[in-house]
Amino acid sequence: MSRVVLVLVEAVNDYLPLLEQAGFELIRAPTPASRAEAIAAHGERIDAVLTRGPLGLYAAEIAALPRLKIICVIGAGYEHVDLQAASNRSISVTNGAGANAPTVADHAMALLLALVRSIPQADASVRRGEWLKPMCPTLEGKRLGIVGLGAVGLAIARRAANGFDMSVSYHNRQPRPDVPYTYRASARELAAAVDFLIVAAPGGDATHHLVDHRVLEALGPQGYLINIGRASVVDTAALVAALTEGRIAGAGLDVFDEEPRVPDALKRLSNVVLTPHIAGQSPQAAQDTVQLVVLNLQAFFSGQPLLTPVRLPAPQ
Template sequence: MSKTVLVLVETVDDYLPLLEQAGYRLIRAPSPQLRTEAIQRHAREIDAVLTRGPLGLTAAEIEALPHLQIICVIGAGYEQVDLAAAAARGITVTNGAGANAAAVADHALAMVLALLRDIPRADASTRRGEWNRVISPSVSGKRLGILGLGAVGLAIAKRANLGFDMSISYHSRTPRPDVPYTWYDSPLHLADAVDILVVATPGGAATRHLVDAPVLKALGAEGYLVNIARASVVDTQAMVVALAGGQLAGAALDVFDDEPAVPDALKALGNTVLTPHVAGQSPEAARETVTLVVRNLQAFFAGEPVLTPVRN
C-alpha cells in the first residue's frame, strides 16, 4: 500500500515528482487555507508530512492526524515543529541538514561581496548614467566569524578561508576538535574579534536574539553582519538602530521577522543588502533536498534508521 504525504512546502515543486516516482501519494497544501482543508478532509489518510522550519507543524495538527508516523522538514531548521507533541506520539522527525548547505554558503559569500564592495548601489548608479567610483573595503584577508558551525557554517568557512584567505572564528555551544578554526565561548566575544559576523545557526527559542545590541556594539562601526539563517537570531530593532547610527558598517539579510514583509527602515538604509529568503534555493539544492526526503521516508517505512533524525 502506498503512503500518503501531506506537502506543506512551496519551494521544491519541480522536484516533488521524485516522491511520486518513489511510490508516494502527495496531497499538496502550500497555503494556510489549503493546509487547513487538507487536514480536515484527509486526516485519516496522511502517513507523513513534508514541511519546513517556519511553516512547522503544530500540536493541534499532529493530534488531528491519527496515522501520522513521520514529519520531514526541508532545510536544517525545524523551529515551528512541535517536537514535544511528536515525541509524545512516537512520531519520527527528520530535517534536511546539509542538503542545501552549498547553495546557502554560496549565497552567504555573494552577500559578503555585495555588501563590502557595495555592488548593488554601484550597479544602480551606473544604470542611471552615473560614474561613481567609490572606494570599498577589500574582502580578502578579513576576519570572519560564524555563529553556528553546522553543515552551512562549515561550507561558509571553507569558501572564505580557501577562496578569500580569511581567518575563521566561530561560536557554538561546544568547541569542535575536528576543525582548525578558533572557538569563542559567546557571540559577544566572537563579535569583538571579527570584521564580519555571519549568522548560520538554527532559529527557535534557544537562539532568539543571540545577536543583540551588545553583540552589535562589539562588532563595531567597521563591522558587518550577514544573516542567512533565521531573523529571530538577530534583534532587528537593535540592528536598525546600529545601522542608522553608524555603530555598524552594514548588514546583508536574507531573512526577516515577518516574511514576506520587510521593514521600511531596512529598505531605506543605504548600508544594507536584502534578498527574499533565497539562500537555500537552487535547482541543485532543491533536488538534493527532495532526494534526502525520499531516502528518509524509504528508510523509515522499511523499518531502518532515518538518515537525519531530529533529537527532541
C-alpha cells in the same frame, strides 16, 4: 498500499515527482487555506508531512492527523515544528541538514561581497549615468566570524579561508575539535574579534536574539553582519538602530521575522542588501533536499535508521 504525504512546502515543486516515483501519494497544500482544507478532508489518511522550519507543524495539526508517523523538514531549521507534540505521539522528525549547505554558503558569500563592495549601489549608479566609484574594503585577509558551525557554517568557512585567505573564528554550542578554526566562547566575544559576522545558526529558543545590541556594539562601526540562518537569531530592532546610527557598517539579510513582510526601516537604509529568503534555493539544492526526504521516508517505512533524525524531548 501507498503512503500518503501532506506537502506544505512551496519551493521544491519541480522535484516532488521524486516522491511520487518512489511510490508515495502526495497531497499538496502550500497555502494556509489549502493546508487547513487538506488536514480537514484527508487527515485520517496522512502518514507523513513534508514542511519547512518557518511553516512548521503545530500541536493542533498533529492532533488532527491520527495516522501521522513521521514529519520531514526540508532545510536544517525546524523551529515551528512542535517537537513535544511529536514526541508525545512517538512521531519521528527529520530535517534536511547539509542538503543545501553549498548553495546557502554561496549566497552568504554573495551577500557579503555585494554588501562590502557596494555592488547594488554601483549598479544603480551606472544605470542612472552617475558613474560613482566608492572606495570599498577588500575581503582578502580579513577576519570572519561564523555563528553556528554546522554544515552551512563549515561550507562558509571553507570558502572564506580557502577562497579569500580569511582567518575564521566561530561560536557554537560547543567547540569542534575536528576543525582548524578558532572557537570563541560567546557571540559577543566572536563579534569583537572579527570584521565580518555571518549568522548560520538555526532558530528556536536557544538562539533567540543571540545577536543582540551588545554583540552589534562589539562588532563595531567597521563591521558587517550577514544573516542566512534564521531572523530570530538577530534582534531586528537593535540591528536597525545600529545600522541607522552607524554603529555597524552594514548588513546583508536573507531572512526576516515576519516573512514576506520586511520592515520599512530596513528597506529605507542604504547600507543593507536584502534578498527574499533564497539562500538555499538552486536546482541542485532542491533536488538533493527532496532526495533526502525520499531516503528518510524509505528508511522509516522499511524499519531502517533515519538518515537525519531530529532529537526529540522526552514524552510528557
